[in-house]
Amino acid sequence: MAIIAEVVDKCRDDLEARRYFLKRSEEVPEPVTANHPMTCGNCIHFERIDHPHLGHCAKGEPEAIAGLWDTDRRYCERFLPRPQQTNNDQPRPARAET
Ligand code: SF4
Numbered sequence: 495m496a497i498i499a500e501v502v503d504k505c506r507d508d509l510e511a512r513r514y515f516l517k518r519s520e521e522v523p524e525p526v527t528a529n530h531p532m533t534c535g536n537c538i539h540f541e542r543i544d545h546p547h548l549g550h551c552a553k554g555e556p557e558a559i560a561g562l563w564d565t566d567r568r569y570c571e572r573f574l575p576r577p578q579q580t581n582n583d584q585p586r587p588a589r590a591e592t
Contacts, residue, residue, distance in 0.1 A: 532573045535564030539572060 505512040534540040534549065540562065542549040548561040553572045555562075 530567045530569045532570055533565055533567055534562045534570075536576050537570070537572075538574045538576050540564065540576075 501515055505515055534551065535547075539552040539555075540549045541552050542564070543561060545561075547564050549564060550561045551557055551572075555570060555572060
């Protein structure tokens, strides 16, 4: 609360500070959507490593130092769904043939 009061006081008294904080307010990131249906494991840009659940993003999206967990649900504008595997005579996706 002290920080908010300080910013409000600063904006009241200082036009440059008001412009600065209004500009900064436009930089607020999109809120995280809990339980979003997208997971990295279902994305074609997810590159698995030797660990059974970890991988890295081929598009360079931010990730933890160990990488991305395949089952974590997240909103991502670069998400592209991995083609579904089939059990019939349809050709399998190239990445599934390794
Ligand atoms: S593009 Fe997004 S959803 Fe796909 S692997 Fe990278 S971070 Fe995950």
